[in-house]
Amino acid sequence: MSVSPSLNPHVSVDCVIFGFSKETLRLLLIKRTVPNSLTELDDSYYALPGDLVRDNENLDEAAARVLKELTGLSGIFLQQFQAFGDPMRITKAKDRAWLQGVRQDPDARVITVAYMALIDSNKVQIEPGSFSKEAVWLPISEVPELGFDHNDISEGALMALREKVQIQPIAFELLPEKFTMSDLQTLYETILERDLDKRNFRRKMLNSGVITALPEKQHGVSNKPARYYVFNRNLVENGGLGFVNLKMEGSFTMFS
C-alpha cells in the first residue's frame, strides 16, 4: 500500500435540519457573509450548518455538537445518511473566499459526512453562535443555490427522509409532543407529496399502535375540536411493538 504526502483530506459533518411549520417542510440554513473585495459590498449566501470533526469526538458527536451550537438543542433525532467526498466539491468563488477566512489550509480537500436532523421547529431558539449570525427556516421549495455541494446534500437528505419515513415511525419527530390526527396527516402528505384518504389514514395509524389518544382536546378553535395524540416513543424504541405495518396508499414496496 503506497502512501503519498497529500493523502489527508479533512473531515467535516454537515447537518440537514428539517422542520415543519405552516404546512411546509423547511430546512434550517445559516447565512454566511464573505467580504467582496471587488464591489466593497459584502456577499452573502446560505449553507448547511457544519464543521470540521475534532480529534476527540466521533462523527455522531460532531453532528450533535453542530446542532447544539446552532439551536441549543440536544437529544434530537439525528441520523447519518451519506458521506460526500468529491475532490471537486469546492468550485464556487464564494466558497473559496469563505474558506480563505476560516481554514488553515483553504485548498485542502474535505470529505463531509452528512446527517439529517428532525426537529419540532417550535423548540428552536436560534442562538447567535459561532457559525453564523443568522439562521433561517426556508421551505424546501425555496432553497436557493447553497455553498459547496450543499444542494446535492439537501436533496439527498430529502430523498433519504422520504424513504425512512416509510420504514420507521420517525415523522413524529417533526411535530410537538401533542398533535392532532390532521397535523399528522398533513405532515405525511407534505413529506410524501401526495394526498392520503382521511379515514384510511386514521385507521392505519391507530391500528399500528404507534400513537396514543389523549383525553384532551383542542380549545378555542371555531370548529369541532380535535383530539390530541402522542407518539409512543418508548414502545417503538424498545421494539415493544414488534413490527409495524403502516403501508400507505400507492405502495412501492418490494419485500418486507
Place this chain on the structure above:
Amino acid sequence: MSVSPSLNPHVSVDCVIFGFSKETLRLLLIKRTVPNSLTELDDSYYALPGDLVRDNENLDEAAARVLKELTGLSGIFLQQFQAFGDPMRITKAKDRAWLQGVRQDPDARVITVAYMALIDSNKVQIEPGSFSKEAVWLPISEVPELGFDHNDISEGALMALREKVQIQPIAFELLPEKFTMSDLQTLYETILERDLDKRNFRRKMLNSGVITALPEKQHGVSNKPARYYVFNRNLVENGGLGFVNLKMEGSFTMFS
C-alpha cells in the same frame, strides 16, 4: 469557527464484499501479516479490504479501485452504506503494529467510509495484489475477530443488505447470469434467515417482472431439471418496471 492543528483525520474506504456459494453468504477478507517481535513468529489476522482515499478520486472511485485491485473486477454492485469514525477505532495491538509498517503517521485518526459490494463469487479470481497475498471467502457465521472496527462494519453491512434486499431487486448481483428459481429462493432465505414458501415465492417473483424465463433447462441433474432465469437488469435500471411489489411473508413494512 475555530481550527486546531490536529483537525485532520485521514479518510479511507473499506469494502464489505458479499458472495454466495454452497448455500452460504460469505465475505471476502484479506489476510494481513504482522511481524511479531516477541515470539519471532509472524502474527496474522483478517481484515476488510480497504485503502486511504487518494487526492484525485472521489469516494466511489476509491472503493471501486480497492475492489478492482483485489478481484480484478469492475462494474460491480458497490454501494456506500455508512461512515465510521470513532477516535478510538484503533486499539488493538495488531492494528498498531500493522499501521507502523504501512502508514506515514500511524497514530493519525482515520475515518472510513464503508461500502458493500455484491459479487457473483465465481467471477472472482483473487489477484495477488498490493493489499495482501491472501484473500479468502469466509461464511459470515465464521468471520473471526477482524482488525480495527471491521467486525462492526461487517455487521452494519449485513444489516444494510437485509434491508436493501427488501426494497430493491439487488440480490441477483450475488448469482451468476443464469440461475434457477431454487437458487434464487435459497439466496433470499439465506439473506433473510427464514424459510419462504416455494409456491408463493415463485408467484411473487414471476409477477414482479424482474426475471425472465429462458427456454434452457438444467442438464445432467439426477432429478427433474430446473428452468433457468435471468434478471432483467435493463428494465429495472431504467425504471421501466414502474414500482415493483415483492412483499414477502412475514412483513415488516411501515409505509409504502
Place this chain on the structure above:
DNA sequence: TTTTTAAGTGTGTAATTGACACTAAGTGTT
C-alpha cells in the same frame, strides 16, 4: 422397473387496501 430427488403447479381463506359521503361539535354572525 423402481427408487430417489428436486421441480413445478392451484385453490381457498383471511387480512388488508382503497374508494367513498355523511354527521358532529364547536365558533362566529345575524
Place this chain on the structure above:
DNA sequence: AACACTTAGTGTCAATTACACACTTAAAAA
C-alpha cells in the same frame, strides 16, 4: 336563538393481496 361556517370524526363494501397447504412430473441412478 337560529343559522352559517369550518374542521373532526365515523363505517361499509369490493377488490386485492397474503398465506397456508400437498400432489404430480421429469430426470438419473440403482
